[in-house]
Every structure is written in C-alpha cells, then in structure tokens.
Amino acid sequence: MANQINPALMSQFASARTSRRRFIGGSAAAAAGLALGGSFLAACGSSSTPSPTSSSAAAPDDGKPASGSLRISNWPLYMADGFVAAFQKASGLTVDYKEDYNDNEEWFAKNKDPLSRKQDIGADLVVPTQFMALRLKGLGWLNEISDTRVPNKKNLRPDLLNDASDPGRKFTAPYMTGMVGLAYNKAATKRPITKIDDLWDPAFKGKVSLLSDMQDGLGMIMQSQGNSVSEPTMDGVQKAVDLVKEQKDKGQIRRFTGNDYADDLAAGNIVVAQAYSGDVVQLQADNPDLQFVIPESGGDWFIDTQVIPYTTQNQHAAEAWIDYVYDRANYAKLVAFTQYVPVLSDMTDELNKIDPKLGSNPLINVSDADKAKLHTWAALTDEQTQQFNTAYASVTGS
Template sequence: MARTPDIDPALLSRLITNRTSRRRFLGGSAAAAAGLALGGSFLAACGSSDSGSSGSSSAPADDGSPASGMLRISNWPLYMAEGFVADFQTATGLTVDYKEDLNDNEEWFAKIKEPLSRKQDVGFDLGVPTSFMAVRLNGLGWLNEINHDRVPNIANLRADLLEANVDPGRKFSAPYMSGLVGLAYNRAAAGREIKSIDDLWDPAFKGKVSLLSDSQDGLGMLMLSQGSNLENPTIETVQKAVDLVREQKDKGQIRRFTGNDYADDLASGNVVIAQAYSGDVVQLQADNPDLQFIVPETGGTTFVDTMVIPYTTQNQKAAEEWINYVYDRANYAKLIAYTQFVPVLSDMTDELNKIDPAAAANPLINPPKEILDNVKGWPGLTDEQTQEFNTAYAAVTGG
C-alpha cells in the first residue's frame, strides 16, 4: 500500500513501531518521574480519577442537525493512512485541520492543562491520547461525553474494549488503535519453543533475558503469571512482581531493562527472550524470520490509544462524525493496513482481506479471538498509584 513517495517504506515502518514503543515507555513513567521531582503539588494539580472530580462534562445539547464546519484533530505522527482525511472530507462535507502534534502524552498534557483548567480553547476538537491520559483528563472533568446516537458504528467496537474498566460503555473515550505486550524470542538461539513466563527464568538463558523498563508493560504479564488481578492492582501485588524481578536480576538472569531497544540484541542472539511489543516484531520478522512473538500462557497485556473530545471543543458533532467514520470497518481497514496496529474493531478479517491480505493473515496485526481473550489492560490509575508503582519498579530497574 502506498504511503508516501519521500520515505522508504521499511524506514517508515520502523519509525511507526519506534514511536509506539517510545510512547509507551515515556507515558508509563513520566507521571511518576514528574511526581518525584515536583512533589505533592504536582499530583494535587493533576488530580486523579477518584479525587472527587465529577468526570466527563455533558456534551452540548444536540439539536439533531447534521455536523458542519471545521474539525480540528490532534494526533500522533505517522498515525493516519494516506488519503483518509481527504476521503472523510468528501464523504461528510466537513473540513479537517489535521495536526500531528502529539509526540508524548506528558508533553501534550503539559501544553493543554493550563488552558483547559481555565476552559479555554486548546486548538483541537478531538485528540488521541493513550488510555491512561484519557482517564486523567476525564478525572479532571475536562472531557465531554460522546453522544452515541451520533456514533452508531460504535456497535463495531470489540466487546472487551466497549466494556473496559477504564471507561465502561465508552462514555468519554473511543479506542483508536491497540497493541499487544508479550514475549519475543529468537527461535534459533533458544533451540525450542517459548510458551510461558517460566521460560524467562530457565537457567539455560541466564544473562540472555531482557525486561521492559515501563512499569505497566514490564510488570503486567508477571503479575498475571502470579495470579494477581490486573484490573485491581495494589502495591502488594505490584511489589510481589517486583520481588520476582529482583530475585532474577540478582541471579544474573536478566541482561538489562529496555525501552524498545531490544531489537539488535534479539537479532544477534545476545538476548534469547525479551518482553516486547507486537508492532515491533511485525517489522523485525521481515529481516529475521527466526524471531517469534507470543502471548504467555498466563496472559499478556494490551495498550490502547483513544479518541477524546475536550470540553472546550468548538465542534462536538464533527468530532462524533469522525469517530463514526473511523468505526466503519471498510474505512478502518485502511488505517490498520497503514499502521499495522491491532484493530479495536471486531471482525476485521474480511475488510482487511480486500486491501491487505498479508495483514489480515498476520496474527500480530489481526489476532484471533483466543489471543485477544488472553490479554488484559491496566485500569486507570491515580497519579499517586502511578508514582507508587513506578517507584517500586525503578528500585530494581535503576530507572
């Protein structure tokens, strides 16, 4: 599928996957780092999802008229299929001001928090933050509810995402793209298939294991393997997983803790098993077919970027029109074929087959139900929880 004539497709793919993993690493740790640096005043200013805020604001009264005018969108770079915006404008008659100005969740929040706190315009009507940031914004009461009457295609959303505990019924956030966090391994170096978390601790792989530095991505699958409830994490269940990591680090089992910079070690065999992101492995397999990705038997984790409408929006109807257009399966297949992320819509195989059969057949892009059923998402955490969990993990990782 053509993307842009000015950049090599292989390089573009690597840029996409690097952005994915780097966003998760920064987003998962920056709140804690800021909290540690700035103390309680930062946490109090940011609020939390259970700090007494009323949550989502009510959307403007809907008079039933069609959307019109301009829609301003703030999204991540390299996150939009070529021609998609133009097709939306043709289909709806709306004008879109599309900006790729969301490079990191925390940077983006720092830019918009002051005007939002004063209910001033922030320059966009729809943004695409990662789920944890959407929860924070909602906890502060800075998001409008989404009028589902104007988004009938929300019926195409995967059931597990529709009723996710971060936003049951998806009142304030509409999933855009998802990805899996599991284990990647070098089959040639391992000499056998890898299936479980216990394989990480095989003495045969001593010094050849890497874990992710991000607390949620690094600890989530370990907590699941210990029987902990990821939907209700506590410092006790987090600490139990941290203690396991400390034990294995002290034994010399873990080579290092990484962001998304595990690719070279995996390819060379310096690392046999790495906690990894599915999107990275899709691209790495093109160069090294010995690299495999699996969701551990006890489960892996998932992350989601979401579409949200700030309560300062100047065009609520147009934002909802955009969400509905994205949630049409034929339209959404174009986005998946470009980004190679995991779809947030159900039953995408037929539409993907029409434009990209390879993506439709790739279980890392279009996972079967048994894989999706075996991944869990973290709930929305308060800033205090984020700080506490990240501090516990950083005591082992040195991050």
Template sequence: MPEPDRSLDLFFEQLVEGRLSRRQVLGRLGAAGLTFSSAGALLSACGGVKGTATNSASKPVTANHPKVAIKQLNFSNWPLYIDKSVLKDFEKKYPGSNVKYTEEINENDDFFGKVRQQLQRGDSLNRDIVVLTDWMAGRWVRSGWVEPIDRRNTPNVTKNLQPSLKHPKFDPNRSYTTPWQSGMTAIGYDPQKTGRKLTSIDDLWDPKFKGKVSLIADPRDSAGLVLISMGKNTATATVDDWLAAIDKIDQENKKGQIRRFTGNDYTTDLAKGNLWVSVAYSGDIFQLKADNPRLEFLIPEQGAIIWTDNMMMPQKPPHPYAAETMMNYVYDPQVAAKIAAYVDYVTPVVGAQQAMEKIDPKLVHNELIFPTQETLAKLQPYPSFSNLSDEQKIVEAMQQVTGA
C-alpha cells in the same frame, strides 16, 4: 551480522518508505525527540499551577452536539499511526472539511506535560481529538478534562466496537473515549538464539538467557506480565500484588538476568541479536519480522497484556461534531481495515477482518492484527487505578528497580 552498517541504512530506508511503526521510530530516535520535547516539559513545569481536579466519571453523562457543517477538525495523534489517505477520503466524503492532522504525541507523559497547565486552568487545547493510552485517558476522565461524546453521532462505534472493549474500568460506558487501536504486550524472541520454542512468561528467567533479556521499563507492561505469571489478574490486582511482581523483577535484575530496561528501543537489539528475549509490543514484532522473519511473538500460555489507545475530545473542543464524525468514520470496517493494514496493531473494529480480504488477504489470519477469540480471552488490560497515589507508588517502585 556481516554488514554492521546495514541496520541504520535499513532504518532510514524504512523511514522514507513509511514502513516503520510509530513505536519503532520512537524507539530508535526516541532520545532525540525527548531532548526537544523536554524543553516544553521544562517550561510547563515552571508555573506550578494548582489543579482543579473534579471527578466527572461518577456524574451522569449527557452530551448534545447538534449536526453542523464540517469545516475544520484538529486531530492530534502519534507518529505513523494512520494511513494518511484515510484523511483525504474523509475530506472527500465531507466536502468543505479540512483535517489538520498533527503527529505530536510521542509519549503519554510527555504530551500531558505539554498541555497540563491549559487543562488545569480549564482552557481549550484547541484540539478536537487526542489519542492517549488507557491509563492516561483514565487520568483525563477522572480529572474531568474531557468532553463527553454524543453517541447519537457515532452509530458505527456503537455497532462495531469490539465487545471486550466496551466497558473499561476508567470509562465504564465509553462516554468519553473511543478506542483507536489496541496492541498486545507479550514476548518477542529469536528461536534460533534461544534454541527452543518458548511457551511461558517464566521463560524470561531461564538462566541460559542471562544478560540477553530485556524488559520494558513501564511497570504496566513488564510487571503486568509478571503479575499474570503469578496467577493474578491485572484488572483486580492490589497494589501489594504489583509490588510483589516488581520485587520479582528486582531479584532477576540483581542476578544479571536482565540486560536492559527499555522504552521502545529493544527493537534494534532484538533484530541484531544482542537481545534474545524481550518483553515486546505486537506491532513492533510484526514490523521487525519484515527484516528478520525468524522472530516470534509469543502470547504465553498464562496470558498477556492488551492496551488500547483512545480517541477523546479534550475539554472545550472547538469542533465536537466534526470530531464525532471522524470517530464514526474510522469505525466503518472498510476504513478500519485500511488503517489496520498500515499500522499493524490490533483493530478494535468488528468487521474489519472481513473487509481486510479485499485490502491485503495475507493479513486476514494474522494473529498480531486479528487475535482469535481464544487469544483475546487470555489478554488482560492495563491496570486502572482509582487514584493517582497508587499508580505513582507502582511507577516509583519500578523506577527504583530500573535505576532511574
């Protein structure tokens, strides 16, 4: 790079303009957040409260949240994960309402660490909506820490939710969760550096790219992709299949093929050319392309991962009807298109693509925001383990490989 300092300047510029996606900001400033949030996790770790896990997924679900005037709504989300004008429009549409929107979720585990003791004591979190990724959402549903959704109050969700997202394993009838945004985990690369178009997950192991490849440390992403390359399906794979995929990563790591295991912080290295090929999130690459249009996001021939962040009401929400109204509101295709245009992830709302014509016609045929049916068919979800020990076996096996 001719001007070595430019990337940092650019970063702050983008930060000010709000052009960075949440994952990018997290990646680049992640560790700062970690050190602050670690205090919270440390404190919460001190108590050692016994859990009261109940399995409510098996019970029949009924919810009755009668219509009331909407006053307050406490909405906790990830940073830069909404176009804030959507909240203002909501307040205009429901006079007297006041959305307290907090960008407090930086990591699934980290947020869970903060509220774990309250959840286990059965206390209200005093939040109406929290947004968590599939596997963490699954843990909450499994443990009975969520309030069921009264679907009579969310007709838009019933009507407009992507059919492929309607029956996830962790919440088969979407009784507790409503998708917020989805994203793909696949391969981001710089064709000029690699010297060729990539097509397959196995291209990660091309000896020519030795030391220029990064994998995301979370096994759900990286081992998930490798699993797909082994011809398995993430939804049905056994623990042994996962361990085999992690073993493959271990072998490549020992050969020096993998430069680093990353969180969301591969983005800078990929833009700077320190990395040529990265396991990457779709929204990140979309954003990076603004700086480095050469970058490509490859959805490999074997398939890729799709994950979803889900809105849900934690136990004893203070304003359940308001929360449901919000869920319903963001499933209006116009609103969904507005959010998608801002966050650059995959919207779960049918009809948003048509609505996008008016907002930003350039995005209508962007595969990263609106994958085609053909692409969607190739995507596989994050694993949903029926118990924690299986999940931890895999997380720990991956930790062994990544060395932390």
C-alpha cells in the same frame, strides 16, 4: 493506497511511535511525580479512581449535520496516506490535522492550565493513551461522545466497548490497540517459549530483556504470580518487583528497555524479550526466526484513544470523524498502515481486501483465544501511579 506504503517507512513508524508512547506512559510519569511531588499530584486531580460521571455531558443535539472545520491532534506517523482527504470529501468538513502529540505527560503539562480554565487548546479531537484519557475524564475535561452521532460505535470489539474504565465508551473512543507479550529468537532458544518462567532459564542468562515501563514490564509477571492488573495492589506489584530484582541480581536480565530491544533481539544478543506485537510484525519481515507469544498466564493490551476535550469548538465534527474511523472499510486502511491490532470486531474481510497477509496475521487479526489471555490495567490513582512506578524504578534504575 495503504497497502503500498514503503516498508522502511512502516518500520520507522513502529520504532519511533512505540518508544514514545510506552516510555512516557510509565517510568517517565513516575519521574515527573517524584520530581514535582505534591504539585504534580494536585494538577492531576483527586487520587480517587476517575468516575464515568466526572466529565461533561455534550450539549443537546440540534440534529444538524456537522459543518465547518475540525482540528485534530495526533501522534506522528499514525495516519494512513489519503485518509484525511477522503474524510474531507465524504463529510464536507475541513480538517486541520496536526502530528503534534509527541508524548502524554508533555501534552498534559502544556494543556492542563488552559483546560483547567476551560480555554481553547487548539484541538477538537486528541489521541491520548488510555491512562491519560482516563485522567482527563476524571478531571471533567472531556465531553461525552454521542451514540446517535457515532452509530458505528457498535462495531467496537465487545471487550473494549464494555471496558469497566469507561462503560459504553461514553468519553474515550479506542483508536488502536497492541499486545504486550514475549518475543524470542527460536534459532537461539532452540525451543518454544510459552511462559514467564522461561525467562529465568539459566541457559538464557544475560540474554533476557524486560520493559522499563512499569505496567508493561510487571503486568505479565504479576499475572504469572496469580495477581491481577485489573485490580492491582501494592502487594502484587511488590511481589513482581522482588522477582525481577532476584533475577537481575543473578545476572539473568541483560537490560531494561523501551522498544530498543529490537536490534539486540534480531542480532541474538537478546534471545527472549518482553515486547510489543507491532514491533515483531516489522522484525519478522527480515528475520522469520523471531516469534511473538502471549505467556500462558496472560499478557497486556495497550490502548490509544480518541477524546473530545470539553473546550472543543466543533463537537459534531469530532463525532463525525470518530464515526468515519469506525467504519470497517475505512478503519482497515488505518490498520494496514499502523500494523496494530484493530479496535473493531470482524475485520478479516476488510483487511483481506487490502492484503490477505493482514487478515491472516495473528499479530494483527488476533484470535478470540489470544484476546482472552490479554488484560488491561485498571485506571490507576495518582498515588498508585507514583507508588508502583517508584517500586519498579528501584530495580530498573529508570
């Protein structure tokens, strides 16, 4: 059962999985852009914001149930024990499940040429982070997901279903989300942390860490300055960068991190850190003094998504998988394993059936009030990605 997973394995999952996703989603993309220049940007397509109409509509539905085999490419340690076997039994499909999606840019570099030629990439369903999914959509390399074949799409959280980047989730089906906010050691701070300005308290000099990922590092700072991540501008990014540089020069910031702030935070070397909610769930098991908070001015969501490449060999099987995942009872098993925030609404009852601690954990079963304080970055153009990441890298040194 998912609720019997070894806690040590769960902790290993949270650490390894998060560092890969968040590192490659930001500063590494900038490094690739800087290193490859125009050829990188050309490979990524137009610098215009991806259009919901850019990708491929699915072939007419013949009405027949899904059959045959399904090839899934997912991140390592992102699947509950027994989940694939249960789907195979319920659907009659055969699943070739691979944990070979190790980072977004690496995957794109490997698959962009065959995708551009509409050649099979060996996967019918892939799980990229949303920024990569939107890039694929903009290039026209995704098939539309049938509403008829995925009736459980109605179970998605309204904020995700209605996201402006893909209204109605026609091409990108959210898989897991997590919060980006502040973690602190209350035994060390000796007071609650509630806002971005708390990071700059002289009492915490040299004991603050920021995330090296541009979106996660700057997003909450931009919001504290009255700027939007859903409509980001270079001026807004630069204003946040300037503040970070000022605090770095003062010695306030100990270092910039992936999710490797965890040990320093637990040890007290860092007392306040920009952090991911999934990490803190794990850390609290050993140190109840560690707290996670969304700054008063707002934090960010990260989103991993399920997509169907337009080279899929079994569209209906991929849709059957997404529909199965979006059944609340099934999805609760995934949440129990990953410890991330559900993409489905009204999950309390199903989480409680597995473990009441899941349903009552505010870092997993997030309140509506906290959800309202979390925002998602807009789909960035390639030009914005390079400009924003370059500006932040000038301070972080990444």
